Amino acid sequence: xxxxxxxxxxxxxxxxxxxxxxILLSAAKHDRKRFFVLVTYLRDPKDDDxxxxxxxxKYGVPDYVEVLDRSMLDFRCLFQLHSLLRCxxxxxxxxxxxxxxxxxxxxxxxxxxxxxxxxxxxxxxxSRLDSLKKKIQLTILKSFPLHIAVSKAxxxxxxDAGFRPESIKMLYNSIDINTWKRTNGSxxxxxxxxxxxxxxxxxGSIGRLSxxxxxxxxxxxxxxxxxxSPDIIFLIVGDGKGSEIGQELLNEAKSLAIxxxxxxxxxxxxxxxxxxxxxxxxMTSLTEGLPNTVLEAMAMEVPIVSTAVGGVPEIxxxxxxxxxCNVGDVEGITKSVEELLQNSLxxxxxxxxxxxxxxxxxxxxxxxxxxxKIYVNLAERI
Numbered sequence: 001x002x003x004x005x006x007x008x009x010x011x012x013x014x015x016x017x018x019x020x021x022x023i024l025l026s027a028a029k030h031d032r033k034r035f036f037v038l039v040t041y042l043r044d045p046k047d048d049d050x051x052x053x054x055x056x057x058k059y060g061v062p063d064y065v066e067v068l069d070r071s072m073l074d075f076r077c078l079f080q081l082h083s084l085l086r087c088x089x090x091x092x093x094x095x096x097x098x099x100x101x102x103x104x105x106x107x108x109x110x111x112x113x114x115x116x117x118x119x120x121x122x123x124x125x126x127s128r129l130d131s132l133k134k135k136i137q138l139t140i141l142k143s144f145p146l147h148i149a150v151s152k153a154x155x156x157x158x159x160d161a162g163f164r165p166e167s168i169k170m171l172y173n174s175i176d177i178n179t180w181k182r183t184n185g186s187x188x189x190x191x192x193x194x195x196x197x198x199x200x201x202x203x204g205s206i207g208r209l210s211x212x213x214x215x216x217x218x219x220x221x222x223x224x225x226x227x228x229s230p231d232i233i234f235l236i237v238g239d240g241k242g243s244e245i246g247q248e249l250l251n252e253a254k255s256l257a258i259x260x261x262x263x264x265x266x267x268x269x270x271x272x273x274x275x276x277x278x279x280x281x282x283m284t285s286l287t288e289g290l291p292n293t294v295l296e297a298m299a300m301e302v303p304i305v306s307t308a309v310g311g312v313p314e315i316x317x318x319x320x321x322x323x324x325c326n327v328g329d330v331e332g333i334t335k336s337v338e339e340l341l342q343n344s345l346x347x348x349x350x351x352x353x354x355x356x357x358x359x360x361x362x363x364x365x366x367x368x369x370x371x372x373k374i375y376v377n378l379a380e381r382i
Contacts, residue, residue, distance in 0.1 A: 004035050004379045005089055009081070009104060010096040011042035011069060013241050015051040015267040017208055018292030019096055019121050022173055024052075024059040029368050032062065035375065038088050042069035042077065042099060049239075051267070069099070078103060082110050090114070092378060096121065098137045105140045115378055117146040120154050122289030122310060126211045146378050148371075151290040151311025169374055172314075173290045174367035177359055180299035185276025194263055201279040201341065202233045206271065206293045209240035215249055217284040217328055223256040224334040229341070232261065237274055239267040275300035280340060280347075285309055286327055295362055298322075298354035303347040305336050315362075321354040
């Protein structure tokens, strides 16, 4: 079979998120005789904390390049991408976000024989401008022949938006089950670093600091929990694109008088130890696609309380692999967390069932085989 040559095109900031782990791990694991994958990241020249290149080296990605992206439509960026397509004789562009959707569309105009596909990781709308960008992206995406939806919920959103059913392939995010396991994390090390008492229970959230994560609700739940259980420690792990959200959260923590029981850890590379210290993973998001952090927590045998948004209910089965709550329901989430903290048997049931589900349905090797079949089918289309 002729080698299929692909550009994975993605724009992000700082340490990225779940989609970046999937892109990099896929590129590292593809059969190189059958697939050449040029992992191509847009980088804001003002982003001094851009870490994707380091992550690519850590994952062992053989072909990685960064292209500076200086403005909303940077023609130097566009033509550098065009040159990369020509130089590496690429035949498929796989886009992953709003900016790369536009660039993929323009590159298709410049290179008519190129086939452009997308992965829909979900849509975040926090303003009128976000809503306008989403409408533009959806219009462009409908011109592409193939789309991967990371959950059934995402697939349904695309169908409701008018995508052709035959253009959508539902493929769950997945993780390396041999990497993400409890024995690879050490809670003791992190407790020692942070000065947390060995016997203290720890509740944490991992993800970027952005509005859709609704970490204000996380903080208000923490306040309620601490009234009855003042020795519990809370962790928020992740970073944001700017400083506004982080400062808002710091201010809220101070107003709630919980800052002594709360650690903002920023972006961390030792996530095994983060999960290893957690007694409970709490996610209060307003919207999600299919969050890698939930997959990782389940694989690491951490019990989960989460809002029932996006693809989360497709992973977390209520009262079997975790507890689902309503968005913004501080009292309801507080009650669910307290009940779980008080019942070790339920926590053990959730962790055992959760790990078993990850092994059964969310192994990365299975996803890799599926995505390679998708690439082959797209390459064979006339």
